Amino acid sequence: MTTFHVEPIDDLIEHDTSGQPCVCGPTERPVERDDGSTGWVVVHNSLDGRELTEPDRGQA
Numbered sequence: 239m240t241t242f243h244v245e246p247i248d249d250l251i252e253h254d255t256s257g258q259p260c261v262c263g264p265t266e267r268p269v270e271r272d273d274g275s276t277g278w279v280v281v282h283n284s285l286d287g288r289e290l291t292e293p294d295r296g297q298a
């Protein structure tokens with residue numbers, strides 16, 4: 239299984255893309271790949287609020 243990380247450039251913090259939980263509370267989305275397998279995209283949140291307009295599932 240392949241995981242892609244989408245992280246803000248030049249953010250205030252360093253995002254953990256090594257598989258550890260990142261402090262920004264990234265959103266994981268399954269994506270179907272061209273070969274039919276499922277990959278995961280981990281969308282990191284910038285801490286300067288750039289993504290505030292993006293819909294959010296809400297954190298429990």
Ligand SMILES: [Zn+2]
Pocket residue numbers: 245252253254260261262263264282283
């Ligand atoms: Zn992050």
